[in-house]
Amino acid sequence: MPYFHAFIEKFPTVADLANAPEEEILRTWQGLGYYSRARNLHACARYIVNENNGEFPDNYAGLLKLKGVGPYTAAAIASFAYKEPVAVLDGNVFRVLARVFGLDMDISSPKGKKEFEKLANKLISKKSPDQYNQAIMEFGALQCVPKNPDCNQCPISSGCYALKYDLVNTLPVNEKKVKIKSRYFLYFHIHIGDYTVVRKRKEKDIWQGLIDFPLEEYTLLDDIVNIDPDKLNLPAALYSMDPHYSLSSEKPYKHILTHQRIFASFVNIELKATHKVALENWAIANEYDLVDEAVLESLGKPKLIVRYLNQ
Numbered sequence: 001m002p003y004f005h006a007f008i009e010k011f012p013t014v015a016d017l018a019n020a021p022e023e024e025i026l027r028t029w030q031g032l033g034y035y036s037r038a039r040n041l042h043a044c045a046r047y048i049v050n051e052n053n054g055e056f057p058d059n060y061a062g063l064l065k066l067k068g069v070g071p072y073t074a075a076a077i078a079s080f081a082y083k084e085p086v087a088v089l090d091g092n093v094f095r096v097l098a099r100v101f102g103l104d105m106d107i108s109s110p111k112g113k114k115e116f117e118k119l120a121n122k123l124i125s126k127k128s129p130d131q132y133n134q135a136i137m138e139f140g141a142l143q144c145v146p147k148n149p150d151c152n153q154c155p156i157s158s159g160c161y162a163l164k165y166d167l168v169n170t171l172p173v174n175e176k177k178v179k180i181k182s183r184y185f186l187y188f189h190i191h192i193g194d195y196t197v198v199r200k201r202k203e204k205d206i207w208q209g210l211i212d213f214p215l216e217e218y219t220l221l222d223d224i225v226n227i228d229p230d231k232l233n234l235p236a237a238l239y240s241m242d243p244h245y246s247l248s249s250e251k252p253y254k255h256i257l258t259h260q261r262i263f264a265s266f267v268n269i270e271l272k273a274t275h276k277v278a279l280e281n282w283a284i285a286n287e288y289d290l291v292d293e294a295v296l297e298s299l300g301k302p303k304l305i306v307r308y309l310n311q
Helices: 002-009 014-019 022-029 035-051 070-080 091-101 110-123 128-144 272-283 293-298 303-310
Strands: 181-192 195-200 215-218 243-247 255-256 260-270 289-292
Touching: 014 035, 014 215, 035 070, 070 128, 070 255, 091 110, 091 128, 181 255, 181 272, 195 272, 195 293, 255 303, 289 293
Parallel strands: 181 260
Antiparallel strands: 181 195, 181 215, 195 289, 243 260, 255 260
């Protein structure tokens, strides 16, 4: 809720949001995670202002034209805000429909999704689509839960195919379960006086558009845990600047994302003021920036970096 109020106060109209720089939006979003949503929100605002005369779409087909808005979000907005009878399909709804009607099609396949969508739109209330959508999602979240549902207390158990044929723990079928990947970062926190070296994260990776520090990525946790400070693979240019360096903590920081676990250790590298020009030149040559404390505070950063800086 505090994030919502901060956003509305800073960007009170869709035009304010559309005209704001991406860096300001990411900084306001900082701490929420899922930064692609902030970028999509910005793109939506620009589309609405520049392509749609400032009018938010009021139907399912129009909503699908907004960047980052897929069938689920479009159906939710269309039914809740405009009472359009379009069914939502999330994990809870897939589970309820699969169990009640005995559907064994893979919910991750295009064919399976089409069949579930067809059934869901056949069942939805034409008079109260918003209440129906909310109810079936809530039913899956509270009653028809993924593991060990209390079928004895279920009000529709008498008509449940999965309960009748002992398929509750088998349905729904999902052959594309997400694998969680672990990544190991060794960050170099390079600073000189009030200035710190930062880099902007590029596309096609986590935290796109946010800033963090120069880093090396390793394949094993041991690579960032059992580090000998005297054997660090620091950039050669830094050694000529007489660095004082140390490890920030004995245990790596851990950060959990939807599909990734990030483990990170930090090397604190402090340089003497006499090397500022040399550091600036090195930073520019490596596509980094040298920023002061005020700028560093104003930039959008991953929660992992914020935790490190705060500690």
